[in-house]
Amino acid sequence: MEYFAKKCQQTKEKEQQFTSELQNLFDIDHGHVLEQIDEQRREFLKNQRKLGRLGYINDIESCFDKLEPAKNQREELLRRKQSKSQVDIDIMVLDSCKVSYRGAVHLVAAIAEVLNFDVETLTINRTSIRYYRRKIREARATQIKNIFENTELNALVLHWNGKLLFDILKRETVERLPVLVSNSKTEKLLGVPALPNSKVPTQANAVYEMLQDWRLLESVKAFCCDRTSNLVQYEMTGEERTAVRDTSIFIVMLCIEAWFTAPHADMAPNHDLQLLNA
Structure with missing residues (x-):
């Protein structure tokens, strides 16, 4: 038992010696390397051969500075x-x-x-x-479109009105249709598309496409546009204008708030629904 204990102790000492010298084993260079390199690299090689391999380079490869x-x-x-x-x-x-x-x-x-x-x-x-x-x-x-789409819009009023304006590239007039939406908190110009003509179906399609592009079809609750009698081919009499004015005042003062605050049409006041059916 004493022999095996002594042998085990010698083996451990050899292992420790081998481990301590492991970092110094791989030192391979030319036999006359010290005669073929300059002073700076010679000092560096000597430092590398010392115990612990000093990994520090001083003033070497100065050309990269x-x-x-x-x-x-x-x-x-x-x-x-x-x-x-x-x-x-x-x-x-x-x-x-x-x-x-x-x-x-x-x-x-x-x-x-x-x-x-x-x-x-x-x-x-x-x-x-x-x-x-x-x-x-x-x-x-x-x-801008994404920010406006993420805004809470309870109800919007749609505005549009055709204008003859000069084209951007050519010196000729084109039909432009500004389309806007507004409410009590915000106003937004959706676009000013160029139209081939000023006919009502053309304007209606342009407005619908603009609302669809901005995803505002469900948010628009009212329309506001300026149409002259020669475009709609209709002229009201004095009594009709008075009736329309009184109805508009009644709607603005009494009904419009209920409609704008109601999330659905069936939740609006019953007398407003009867007024529409009349």
Whole structure:
């Protein structure tokens, strides 16, 4: 038993010695390496051969020090290019000031030069600015639409009125139909589509498509439009105008609140339903 205990103790000592020297086993180099390298690398190799392998390099590979400023400058330029919010703000400022694409090229190039950027390395041309302005406009329009759709809208009044306006690209007049919705808390212009003509079915289809696009078909509770007698081909007499005026006053003062606060038509007051059936 004493022999086996002594042998076990010797084995443990050998294992500890092997483990302590394990980090120094793989030291493979040329036989005349100290004669073929310069002083700095010679000192580094001597430090690596010491116990513990000192992993510290001092003043070695100094040629890369000159590349650090260029690397930092590239990283800073990349970080600025990736700043989407700043680009969005800049594009919105150009749109708000009504700067043309050609003028935006000169303006952006001048600002970049003042900020000590190399203009030759930047993509500044009329096509790229036009692309980013169109892309940001579409994203902004989608964001506004999503915000408006998520707003609680109990009831809306729909407004529309056709206008003859000059076309954007050609010097000719086109029929434009502004479509708006409003209530006591908000007002929103849904769009101003161009129509082939000013006929009533054409306007009705355009208004319906606009409401469907904005998902407001269930929120509209009332209409408001300005139609002249020559367009609807109908002219009221004096008695009819008086009756319409009295009915409108009655509806606005008594009935409209009940209809706007009722979530469904069958929950409106009974006398209002009888008034519609009369």
